[in-house]
Amino acid sequence: MNIAFAFTGAGHLLKESVEIYEKLSQEHKVSVFLSNASCEVLKMYGLYERVEKRKKYRF
Secondary structure (H helix, E strand, C coil), rough: HHHHHHHCCCCCCHHHHHHHHHHHHHHHHEEEECCHHHHHHHHHHHCCCHHHHHHHCCC
């Protein structure tokens, strides 16, 4: 299954969203979309590397 997963600049439920993304990407092809604000927020929360590690494509 192909899935599109997008992160925005919101910090609410961000850790949970990263966990769902990681779980989905283990079993499915997941294209992740990151806004500039989401990159900043993911870095602030220390979650950016977890998302980058699983990314296969850059948009």
